[in-house]
Amino acid sequence: MRLLTATLTALVLTAHSVSAQSGSLIDRYFAAFDMDQVLELLKEEGIKAGEGLTEDDGVILSPAWTARLRRIYDEDKAAELFRDAMEDIANIEASEPAIAFFESDLGQRIVQIELDARRALNAEGGEELAAAKVRDVRDNDPALYLMYQKFIEVNDLIESNVMGALNSNLAFYQGMATNEQYEEGLTDSFMLSTVWEQEPEIREEMEEWTINFSVMAYGALSKSEIQAYIDISDTDAGKKLNTALFAGFDAMFEAQSYELGRATAEFMLGEDT
Template sequence: MVRQVFAVLLVIIGFAGGALAADRAEMRRFLEVTGFDVAITSMRESAKAGPALTGDAANTFAHSYEELVDQIFVPEEMLGRALDMMEAVMPAALVEYGIGFYGSDLGQRLVAVENASHMTPDAERMALGEEIVAQLMEANPARIKDYRAMQEAIGGTDTSLAALIEIQLRYIMAADAARGEQTYSEDELRTLLMQSEPQMRAHLDSYALVASAYAYRDIPDADIKAYREVLESDEMRQVYEILNAVQNEIMAERYETLAAELAKLPPVQSL
């Protein structure tokens, strides 16, 4: 499905490089200015969450899993792959639009707080974020509405949901294989996980709201409204449609490689 989405983007955008495509150096600048490079490289830490998401304690298999993640989710390789795909589908006009906004004073302030939030321990971010959300619900509900509209505009929940399901799927299948207890096929397990999609989506929506409240806590209301307007623009929606497709494609490729390597691990007697 992910590959189908990316292929459709190629057809829809339908330009053949040339004058419409930005050069690779400009694409790299785009990644850095927008902070999307952090989103790409942080997939490694997300992938390492497999054992925690399934409730597994630290064990030999979990350690082997994390070591493989480090070997496969290599930041520079993932960034290089992102650039390859962006060169194929990202028109220069959208690159310029993205750099124009995120390179502005407001854009750089937003990227700075977003990157700082990524580096904050999850427990700390969630604790303070939940307090802020509770306060906003009472004193400034319009800001809550802005945060939710921003998340919807960039398709953030869909991307996070796809990652969450893939992480659980790959880890559970590999752990079961290591135990010699392959109860479900990949399709069967994916179907089971998808049955929890409504609950996972609700959780991710709530998580995104709390994370936004934390990240943007010092950004004035007027700037948040301005950010929402930009994210809801046709141009920025196209930017995020491409970025989400690129991120999902990289995720799919890395998890396919991870699955193949996990299958080579020797059986573990006690997990």
């Protein structure tokens, strides 16, 4: 009996140790990637997109709707969803070398230029500017263009983002279906078929967005720096970090989309109290 107790104690201590290590790594991730700034930017994007819904979509822009959007995209709630998803990743400790890369001077530069690139793409005329830069690189520096394509491939940016977008769209419909007025029409088969019909368009948009983003962001790096980024991304640690990153974003976006679907259904029916 004492042996069993000792074994259980050892298991509990080990579990606490692993949990503490995971928490420490996630804290390092949040600091290295400036997640406070990332989540603030994503909140702004979410609110802007939500406010862009027109009366044709069944939602009238109002202070109540904007307030609901702010609750949906609350940074603290988003951070909690993100952390919880990352903590569920098995052996997240294996990502430590990749986190260390982003804590380096080069890694910190990359974090900031990625944030700057996202803001630039969101600005008026940003997408057109990015597309022009892509054409210029493709025509005048094909080797650099291939590096951008390699970066996108190594990080599985297109496939992961397409699947994330499809899951978020499904979550939106599932959120709407919680309202009894829409439950009957929003069957599982209807929601799945509707979402999958969107796949080609989403894929095309993602292919365009990833190359536009890459050129806008990494144009500030030398080819050797881009190669260093590709190299760390292609390691086991880089892939593990990518897995954790997408798990965090997917969980966050799906939860937000679900709540947006619920809110949309309520506001379409005037249940906006």
